[in-house]
Amino acid sequence: MALIVQKYGGTSVGSVERIEHVADKVLRAREAGHRLVVVVSAMAGETNRLLELARAIQPRPDPRELDVLLATGEQVTIALLCMALGKRGCPARSYTGAQVQIVTDSAHTKARIRRIDDERIRRDLAEGRVVVVAGFQGVDENGNITTLGRGGSDTTAVALAAALRADECQIYTDVDGVYTTDPRIEPKARRLDRITFEEMLEMASLGSKVLQIRSVEFAGKYRVPLRVLSTFQDGPGTLITFEEDEEVEAAQISGIAFNRDEAQLTVTGVPDRPGIAAAILGPIAEANIEVDMIVQNIGADGNSTDFTFTVHRNDYERALDILRGVAERLGAREVRGDTGIVKLSLVGVGMRSHAGIASRMFAALAAENINIRMISTSEIKISVVIDEKYLELGVRALHAAFGLDRAPGAAGGAPA
């Protein structure tokens, strides 16, 4: 008999019918013998409706009052889900963040959880109840209602699972797991039975939108086993583990992530002297523009340098303006920019112990005549920047080259 924390997002509870469906799923897990804590988000659309009301009054609403307002969204869902469970003869009890208590700091709209009082939840579980908790919200030390910001319901679920030492934290979403790559790009993409936390973090940060990166970090920190599953179709989903077991290792590469949101900026002919990187990136950082990949090369003439980096496309125009000023001051030759690029990344813990992954990657791209503009590596990831038009071709080439369409062996099933 496992203790499981399940989390259902806004789409999963987006209507009365869907809430009934979630109740059926909860009941099934309960009938399988598990004890259950269920975390829910506001019904899809509700948070935006509330935000619109607020903004009609105050374009930048008071953060304390905004939290009071937004917290009602999840409060509606917990009550409705408990009714749906009650109708099915399943004893259930709802709790707001303040009732639990999920105690946070006082940073309204982006509060961080400090501690969770699990006493009432444990008592309810012992008495055979399903406990339904409002995600995304908490209460500060002075009793003020707080919210956790984007992806907050995932964080609530993971934090509850950590506090209760749950056997598993299941995140129900509209996809049935983590895939080797986006199935819309490569139809042969395969659902992974398992992935390590490090890989998941890389996948999440590279634009794989299955889980909010903050909740993955949180789960990693507290060593909570996470599972991603679909609300709408049955299946074991993907388990995010801590163990780099043989099975995972055998795979070498877990998946291919990509990011279409970046733009490339290059300053050519920069006089090559110490401090050049800081002189170029300092003004960019001061403008609060985040830089992702950075590459510095010897320039064509041998005594100057070409300096290239990527930023989010939304920051492209601003970065270009700043860079033109910088280039002039430094006596650089030219500033070039390109928004028609994409970043492609191979992710896998297997990379650590296997040489030759990079060369196999470059060869696969070369075989399709895809030119590589930038390269950047980390311990479990290799990223390249290529022309945007080669995105699909590149993903499929790498997917095939690393045999990602073939399962690496027997897969672990979900306990639910």
Add this chain to the structure above:
Amino acid sequence: MALIVQKYGGTSVGSVERIEHVADKVLRAREAGHRLVVVVSAMAGETNRLLELARAIQPRPDPRELDVLLATGEQVTIALLCMALGKRGCPARSYTGAQVQIVTDSAHTKARIRRIDDERIRRDLAEGRVVVVAGFQGVDENGNITTLGRGGSDTTAVALAAALRADECQIYTDVDGVYTTDPRIEPKARRLDRITFEEMLEMASLGSKVLQIRSVEFAGKYRVPLRVLSTFQDGPGTLITFEEDEEVEAAQISGIAFNRDEAQLTVTGVPDRPGIAAAILGPIAEANIEVDMIVQNIGADGNSTDFTFTVHRNDYERALDILRGVAERLGAREVRGDTGIVKLSLVGVGMRSHAGIASRMFAALAAENINIRMISTSEIKISVVIDEKYLELGVRALHAAFGLDRAPGAAGGAPA
């Protein structure tokens, strides 16, 4: 500098525009030097929207979870009103019932207030803030969210005024005060500057829908001065006082109430013996039907009795069925019923010390050829049942006969 509790109902906060209007009113009272606690209801329509969601899942929703659900309605309003005040440069802070704490018993959906912790509110007031409190809701000793049932926001306002020993509790609504009678029936109806609590209770129980009777009782019990005012037009409203001052006394009669919701039932030719009333009304009471007026007369033949009473029209058919069975068992002659009746009542504390009110009333009705079917009196009220078709004529005749269109002297103004 007075401490005032203001209460705005669902219609008064029914849209963003109306919430902004309420903020303007609050601000004006603040600029007049008052300290303010504002109690608000859910935006008009919101409670029904939530109820529909609940009933789509459970026709009779679990009461604990229904309270969790409904309490979100007022929580939305407090946040929005605080934003509107903040936008106007007025420091404000919102509190849910649980945050205050408004501690109630655990009777979900109809909880009663046990005590109020006024510490946080007093601190905010001392720091110059307007305090905005969610009406209708509280929290039980175990931290469960409760609601107070119909008219609950009025009760919250009165209870807060009592706990804070406020100088006045102002109930803002869509009428500008209590009238001598319904202005839709008698255009000469006049707003009363003052009315006593006893009179207000009679008016409320007789179908004058300005205030919920429970909150009037509550205000009377804790001696909270109540004032009824309009949200949408300026004016002093009507003050509900404890003092039967000379001014009130001089008026004799404060108003004319009427009730169209009753139906009349008569059993004729009942053998006249002790216990007859109990034998007739016992089965009615057992069926949970409330009886209002009761009259017993000697029958036409001199040795039997005619027994007449009124019930709510919704209970009429049921009561008629029960009565037919009772009449047969008792050997009564006949059961008659009539839904085409109306109850008309004169209300006024002046009645106590002035003889001849009743005869003046009967004479005024007789002058219009209006037949009186039943009469019932209390210390500050005389009620008659007449044919429904004479309602307007009767109201106008009495309004004129008692000079209600003329003000009884100087009137007290509102402090706000």
